[in-house]
Each structure stands twice: as structure tokens, then as C-alpha cells.
Amino acid sequence: MKITREIRMAKAQKDVAYLNVYIEKSTVERLTKFCEEFGGNKLVTTDKAIKMYLDKMERKLKTSK
Numbered sequence: 794m795k796i797t798r799e800i801r802m803a804k805a806q807k808d809v810a811y812l813n814v815y816i817e818k819s820t821v822e823r824l825t826k827f828c829e830e831f832g833g834n835k836l837v838t839t840d841k842a843i844k845m846y847l848d849k850m851e852r853k854l855k856t857s858k
Contacts, residue, residue: 828835 824835824838827833828838
């Protein structure tokens with residue numbers, strides 16, 4: 794019987810910064826529920842949501858000039 798092990802490469806470290814914010818409890822509850830229902834985690838979901846919001850606002854500001 795031959796025993797093999799799967800070798801996984803370490804993930805590359807991302808360039809990150811910490812952001813501490815106060816958010817309304819109802820918003821955090823919605824975020825938690827969303828992540829539980831759709832299988833995401835809060836970190837990734839929050840990061841994507843902020844990027845989507847910034848992209849939308851940048852497009853809106855560029856078109857209004």
C-alpha cells in the first residue's frame with residue numbers, strides 16, 4: 794500500500810491594512826445573515842461590497858462632470 798500526501802503551496806500574502814469601523818447593528822446582522830445564507834465570509838464580502846460601492850461612485854462622479 795502506497796501512502797501519498799498532497800503538498801499545498803502556501804498562499805501569497807496580500808498587501809492589507811486594518812480598518813476599524815463602527816457599523817449599525819442592523820447592518821452587521823444583515824451582513825452575518827447574508828454570509829450564512831450564501832456561504833461567504835464577512836471579510837471577503839465586506840471587501841467586495843466596498844469595492845463595488847467605490848466603483849459605482851467613481852463612475853457616477855465621472856459621468857456627472
